[in-house]
Amino acid sequence: MKRLETLYSEGRHQWLVIARDPDRPNVLIDTNEYLVVHGNEALLTDPGGLEIFPVVFAALAAGFDPRQVRWLFASHQDPDVISSLSLWLEFNPALRCYASQIWDSFLPHFGGDEHTFIGLPDAGAKIPLGGIELEAVPAHYLHSSGNLHLYDAKAKILFSGDVGAALLPVEESALFVTDFDRHIRHADGFHRRFMGSREAVLNWCERAAAMPIDLLCPQHGAIYQGADVMRFINWFSELEVGSGLRATRPELKQAA
Amino acid sequence: MNSIVEAANLPLARAADLHAIVRIGEDIRGVMGTARAVNLAAMNAMLASRRSGEAAVGFRVAALELRGMAAGLTEAMAGLSRLVFGLVRDVALRMHKQRTHDYFQRVENTDPKTVAYLDPLIARQEQEMGQLAFHLGQLRRELDQVARHALRLCDMGLSLSRSARVEAAYGGESAPVLKQVAAHQTEAIESVAATLRGLRLELAGERAGART
Numbered sequence: 001m002k003r004l005e006t007l008y009s010e011g012r013h014q015w016l017v018i019a020r021d022p023d024r025p026n027v028l029i030d031t032n033e034y035l036v037v038h039g040n041e042a043l044l045t046d047p048g049g050l051e052i053f054p055v056v057f058a059a060l061a062a063g064f065d066p067r068q069v070r071w072l073f074a075s076h077q078d079p080d081v082i083s084s085l086s087l088w089l090e091f092n093p094a095l096r097c098y099a100s101q102i103w104d105s106f107l108p109h110f111g112g113d114e115h116t117f118i119g120l121p122d123a124g125a126k127i128p129l130g131g132i133e134l135e136a137v138p139a140h141y142l143h144s145s146g147n148l149h150l151y152d153a154k155a156k157i158l159f160s161g162d163v164g165a166a167l168l169p170v171e172e173s174a175l176f177v178t179d180f181d182r183h184i185r186h187a188d189g190f191h192r193r194f195m196g197s198r199e200a201v202l203n204w205c206e207r208a209a210a211m212p213i214d215l216l217c218p219q220h221g222a223i224y225q226g227a228d229v230m231r232f233i234n235w236f237s238e239l240e241v242g243s244g245l246r247a248t249r250p251e252l253k254q255a256a
Numbered sequence: 257m258n259s260i261v262e263a264a265n266l267p268l269a270r271a272a273d274l275h276a277i278v279r280i281g282e283d284i285r286g287v288m289g290t291a292r293a294v295n296l297a298a299m300n301a302m303l304a305s306r307r308s309g310e311a312a313v314g315f316r317v318a319a320l321e322l323r324g325m326a327a328g329l330t331e332a333m334a335g336l337s338r339l340v341f342g343l344v345r346d347v348a349l350r351m352h353k354q355r356t357h358d359y360f361q362r363v364e365n366t367d368p369k370t371v372a373y374l375d376p377l378i379a380r381q382e383q384e385m386g387q388l389a390f391h392l393g394q395l396r397r398e399l400d401q402v403a404r405h406a407l408r409l410c411d412m413g414l415s416l417s418r419s420a421r422v423e424a425a426y427g428g429e430s431a432p433v434l435k436q437v438a439a440h441q442t443e444a445i446e447s448v449a450a451t452l453r454g455l456r457l458e459l460a461g462e463r464a465g466a467r468t
């Protein structure tokens with residue numbers, strides 16, 4: 001069962017997370033959905049796949065009025081990110097969805113029409129929410145070619161999509177990272193294989209290092225807080241990514 | 257919640273319905289091919305009988321009417337094709353709606369707030385599915401009517417091809433050829449009629465399936 005938990009709460013401003021679903025069918029990767037609330041308006045990040053919609057919706061509705069969710073933010077186009085779109089729109093046809101503009105004509109395969117999508121430019125954009133502004137931060141090629149993260153300067157929280165994601169065993173599925181070295185083993189293979197370019201990694205690390213971040217919130221696995229945020233950025237900046245390529249060229253594997 | 261669906265006697269959309277409709281579409285394509293062949297053969301028979309002169313005038317008349325019958329059959333089949341196209345589209349739409357409805361049914365709704373959010377939505381979905389089911393029922397009935405009409409054309413065609421066979425005997429030199437043509441026509445029309453009867457059965461089964 002998924003639960004709605006509060007990550008940050010300051011006056012009318014809140015970050016909630018719908019996390020951990022030990023009951024999920026095994027073939028589905030566990031996902032974290034984050035709800036950013038300001039006043040009467042809310043935005044839901046990477047709302048998840050079609051098959052997990054019932055549990056996500058139930059967890060959300062048990063603690064929050066789902067009619068206040070006005071926006072979805074899709075970090076990229078993956079099925080675990082946004083294939084539930086048609087069901088969210090069934091509940092609220094006026095919902096609008098932010099995503100990289102390069103997916104403008106791809107995402108409608110999951111649902112929605114010309115009013116649904118707000119295409120984000122490659123350079124990123126401001127995203128208004130109940131009177132404040134969030135920021136869509138470019139993270140292209142990490143791993144998707146049209147990929148954006150969501151930064152909240154007020155709460156000092158960065159939603160980082162698949163960056164920072166870890167495929168955790170059930171016995172290590174706490175909400176927050178507690179032992180970085182132990183945790184990062186479960187992120188290693190994923191980042192090596194899913195992230196395609198060193199250039200993209202360094203670009204992102206530079207950008208992230210310059211932002212005050214208290215919580216780094218990935219779409220899969222545990223949340224990094226405090227010093228673990230910078231630990232993650234440093235670890236990532238040195239990682240040899242693009243392992244899929246090396247698998248096709250043994251001579252590169254030897255060199256690495 | 258499932259019991260509500262059953263109580264309202266809403267037919268559940270199943271992949272089996274779609275398979276049945278696709279089979280019906282294939283049957284129709286087969287019949288259209290045969291109807292074209294009947295048409296062509298009737299024309300050839302007319303040409304052959306013309307060569308036999310006055311002796312084959314009776315055969316010529318029968319062949320001419322057979323041609324008219326084949327044209328009517330082709331037209332009816334084109335109508336069936338259009339109906340099946342609409343049926344495939346609507347059955348697929350119904351499957352999609354059913355699936356969406358199923359996801360909302362799976363939202364755990366012991367929480368009264370959640371129930372309040374979802375009940376009107378689920379009621380609306382069920383109403384839409386009910387409307388679609390009604391529309392599908394109409395389409396199926398229309399399809400059956402056109403199939404019945406086509407079967408009547410086949411009956412007519414069969415008696416025509418029988419009289420063409422009788423007339424062929426007076427065809428002088430070309431009597432054996434005309435006889436063969438008439439026999440071939442009979443065979444073709446019989447196969448069309450068999451397919452149409454099967455199609456009506458399939459349609460009845462599909463209708464019964466949709467009610468379960």
Ligand SMILES: [Fe+2]
Pocket residue numbers: 076078143162
């Ligand atoms: Fe992804």
Ligand SMILES: [Fe+2]
Pocket residue numbers: 078080081161162219220
């Ligand atoms: Fe993902």
